[in-house]
Amino acid sequence: MLPALLLAAFLAAGPVPYPAGAPVAPDDPALARADRAAAALTSELFGRLQRELATGGPAKAIAVCSREAPAIAAHLSHGGVTVRRVGTRVRNPVNAPDAFEAAVLARWQETIAGGGTPQEEAVWVTVGGIRTLRVMRPIMTGSLCLSCHGDPGHFAPGVRAELAKRYPDDRATGYREGELRGAVSVTIVQ
Numbered sequence: 001m002l003p004a005l006l007l008a009a010f011l012a013a014g015p016v017p018y019p020a021g022a023p024v025a026p027d028d029p030a031l032a033r034a035d036r037a038a039a040a041l042t043s044e045l046f047g048r049l050q051r052e053l054a055t056g057g058p059a060k061a062i063a064v065c066s067r068e069a070p071a072i073a074a075h076l077s078h079g080g081v082t083v084r085r086v087g088t089r090v091r092n093p094v095n096a097p098d099a100f101e102a103a104v105l106a107r108w109q110e111t112i113a114g115g116g117t118p119q120e121e122a123v124w125v126t127v128g129g130i131r132t133l134r135v136m137r138p139i140m141t142g143s144l145c146l147s148c149h150g151d152p153g154h155f156a157p158g159v160r161a162e163l164a165k166r167y168p169d170d171r172a173t174g175y176r177e178g179e180l181r182g183a184v185s186v187t188i189v190q
């Protein structure tokens, strides 16, 4: 009952509904391409983050994250593929979800509220006459993430100041381990 009410409230207040999509075949080569791009973004970023945290600590790693995260996403985005990260709440406003992404994130929150685990979603939509594959892969908050996305009261020295300097509108703190942080979002136009 409650999830139904929440969903109704979301649909009433939410953005213009995204055009209904067509299912994606599991062996669709575009889906494989999207999954490769999502996996590459995740592993490149995670590897970089782990190295920086180990060598310079979280306050220094923020500078790297703010430079490298968009750069890695940009170099993996070519030939009709766009890959990026979006958040349930965002540090960088550029990573705010669009209508489609927001709808998927809201659905995943419902799944979690109902005791489930969010799963990757893929759908073919037609936007402005262009056939477009949209793929969303959940990003959950791990313990490593808490040094920059957890409770600011527990941040290492320098982290709050560095975040305030670079991200005056930061809303991406206060996450708990295991919580939905956002998604890797891949778009492929054909």
Ligand code: HEC
Binding pocket: 049, 057, 058, 059, 061, 062, 063, 065, 066, 069, 070, 085, 086, 087, 089, 090, 091, 092, 093, 095, 139, 140, 141, 142, 144, 145, 146, 147, 148, 149, 172, 181, 182, 183
């Ligand atoms: C060293 C600090 C630091 C750590 C640790 C960290 N992040 Fe971030 N995170 C950032 C910064 C800085 C940005 C903004 C990047 C940008 O400008 O695009 C960010 C942005 C994000 C975004 C994009 C949405 C937004 O808020 O702008 C997601 C998703 C995200 N982080 C997830 C994670 C996850 C998951 C982990 C753990 C695996 C993690 N982060 C660990 C600093 C960190």
